Amino acid sequence: MLGIRAFRNIFRGPHYPDDIFIQMDVIGVGSLFIVSLIGLFSGIVMALQMARALTQYGAQGQVGQIVSITLVRELGPVLTAVLVAGRNASGIASELGSMKVTEQIDAMRALGTDPIQKLVTPRLIALATVLPLLTIISDFIGLTGGYFIASTMLGLTFSEYWTSAWQILEYNDLAQGLLKPLVFAIIIALVGCFYGMRTTGGTQGVGRSTTRAVVTSSVWIFVLTAFITYVWNRIFVT
């Protein structure tokens, strides 16, 4: 319901571009550092794990491929989304929640502003733009972390690593790797706004909504990534 109205509002006025940019800044720039850091370490950890296993079979040349596929298809989107859910689903829920309990949302409606248009739609648009970008950045930094391990521990050259990492990727991997963050962005924005807007019970209620928003959006991210991967494999990999 909230989703339908938020989407419908994307295509009709009035628009609040300022709010969209502020949200992009809060969500995108604000999350950039932590997303990069986690991306880097997930690449490193994966390369370390794979290095041992692959060396047993003398296949250490393939470390780039494995890191690349796992990151782009799965780990990059999911880790980035879970981090952003932790930072921003909670942020959105608590911000809208305090607006709800101080009757700012009622005041908005009383003064002729649709709160979905003013609050939900900008957050939805901002997240849907920013989360795929953050995911791409995270994937790339993760691959760089993997390269660091591959070159220092396995002695792979720059082009050995990056060529194999790049060539293994097919269009449908990239598409999957971008569809997921888009879906997760919608989940984070709508879940955060939903719990925020139906907050009741004063400041305690704001705390409750915040927790619920993070838990619910994180669970949905994992459920949906499993679902999308399953459906994707049925369609493209039969």
Add this chain to the structure above:
Amino acid sequence: MTPGDSTILRFEDVSLHFDGTAALDHVSFQVSPGQTYVVLGAAGSGKTMLLKVAVGLVRPDSGRVWLFDQEITRLREQDLFDMRARVGILFQEGGLFDSLTVAENVAYPLTNQRVLQHAAAANSNGNGAARTVEERVRESLRFVELEQTLDKFPNELSGGMRRRVGIARAVVAEPALLLYDSPTAGLDPITANTIVALILKERDLRNTATIMVTHRYQDGHLMANFRYNPNSGQIERAGGGRDLSQVSTKFLVMNEGRLVFEGTEPELQGSQDSYVRKFLRAGGA
């Protein structure tokens, strides 16, 4: 009570439930132009819900509501926006936008309402319109004696000042109906009386229909017996045969969603209803 009469607000058998408990229980009353209603009731008796239903912020489960002679119970939110543009509301929890300055908050009803946007679009002289908004914001803040706070943010103000900014925002668009939700709650007696004085001033300067929700009987007593004298600029005791504020102020007492009393102050004083008596005694009347 024929529907043809001009009324500001009319409730007909309105009920609203939350998880089985009634917040409003078969409530009927009507407010005519220039009338003042004082709604008394304990915490949780449904006073806030009464106001929210009156402007369609909350939809009742049953019954019908007319605002300015138009039934709003089934109106779409978009159409309600136009109706609400003629109502000023002071919210119990303030409802001031944290992210906007005092001046922007007070200007919001003027710059945002679609009615006015249409008017501004029709009026090609955009520059002149913008200046008027600023003037009106200043005027409204001067009215509540807070002109110096224009560029502050609401959370930099005291509770009483925030309440006054809320009043400035409620009255800035010169609404035909003003709703005040517990305007004196949580304030010291002196500040509380200043707030009531502002409400009186707005009512008597523009003869606005006013509904004031309060848990202080004292506030209602002031509303019923005092008036603003524009000549002296003072609040004074209403008196003399010409003065109608006594009869045009009515009291509603709510208990668990039901209206248990409706009438003038003398009638309230003489009421035999046990809840009303208990409420008045506790209020020191």
